Amino acid sequence: MIEPVNVALGLAALSAVLSVIATYLAVSDRDLLRALIFSALQSTAYAIIFLVLMAPDIVLVYVPVAVGIYPAVVLALIKRVGRFEGGEGGE
Amino acid sequence: MASRYLIAASIALVVVSLSFAVAYGALGTAVPLENIRSLARAYVTLAYAPWNRTLTAMSPEAVTSIVWDFRGVDTFFETTVLFGAIIGTVTLFRGIKPSARIGEGLSIIARSAAAVTAPMILAVAAAIALHGHLTPGGGFQGGATAAVVALVILVTFSLGYLVSGLSKERALMLRSAGLLGIAAVALIPLILGGVVFQNQAKELSQFSYPAYIGGALTSGSLLFYNLFESLAVAAGLTLTIMLLLSPHEVVEEAVRGEEHERV
């Protein structure tokens, strides 16, 4: 019998490990578009952590901001300045 | 090469000191805590306490009552930072008029799906904002969710479609109306003999917003703060998204015209 406390905290720990992998890929990838998608993945993992840590207010503000508006803003930026790090880039 | 070692050493130092501070300064030796702190205990006890009318915020939602009642002045200045950033963005993009020319947008399938989901998201945003004093949610959450609607419309229909409904000036006006509403709700108690940011009656100042309107719990000023804050956040974020996603040529033209004027 698995106790509920271990299920909840295990979900949080799994999301935390996922967020570390996503952060590493976001920082190391030279393709900015992929880095942005990994960053959104890290935000999703954080949203799950916030849910397990009993912060519904934060989840409600974090999901539209970090998964909705913020990638759109950085996407507009990447479209102008070029997709690859170290490249000449730009329209 | 030496700079790389310096970077590594400084990151290690910052992370180690931060982990020490969090683990022993904030969490205690056991992770996590067995009990909440006495300050949190006071906030949760006093958030909804009709038997203690001089100290309570009359809202079952402890987070919202901290944000707009117990620590209202904090939130006021945090809102000021938020709108300082938005005003900075608007200033950097001054002179740009997002054109109201309606583009093609995405395919008919995407547009139909957006036409169905956008009103639903807007309804959810309104519910989050207006029930902020009863359930998890509030002005910030509702406003951010409503800004996603503008983003969905912008991506699927085109910028011109959004601008023809909500022009730059109108978004600025809505944002200012929201901010004025917050200021008015904060200052009305001062005019009527209370103190700034007062919600319920206190020992020394008897002014009180009505905690119940028509039998429904409205938690005094919290409902009005949530309403105006969601309006201001939604309009401000929509405005900045509109400016940031406006076409390259329009921005170039505005910037070049400005340089000509200066010369």
Place this chain on the structure above:
Amino acid sequence: MSEFEASLSLIVLFSLFANTAIALYGVFSKPNLVKKLISMTILSDTANAFAIVIGYRAWPSPEESPVPPVLTNISGGYAAVQELVQKSVDPFPQALVLTAVVIGLAVTIFLASIILHYHRTHGTVEMVVSG
């Protein structure tokens, strides 16, 4: 609190430390301004997550979770509030993080427009120091 439970909490905590280190590395050593912006948002998200972790508390019993700081039984009177205090998490860090997330978004938008203007005048976003 059992050993296993404590180690799961420590995994969450040390993952956040690792994220802090990786994001700081990105801010310091990547020459691309957009990459710096992405790393900085990860850093601020992690700082917010630390605040939430500080407000969390252990489960009252293995079957019964702590609850969000929201009173669901309004007509329950004083006893319901006391029961909530026994099980609720700390609402104060949540109230601070709430505004911090929205402000972080506004600052991100501001930095994005500054980077756009930088690209317009200099034609690049790479911060390479020659020599």
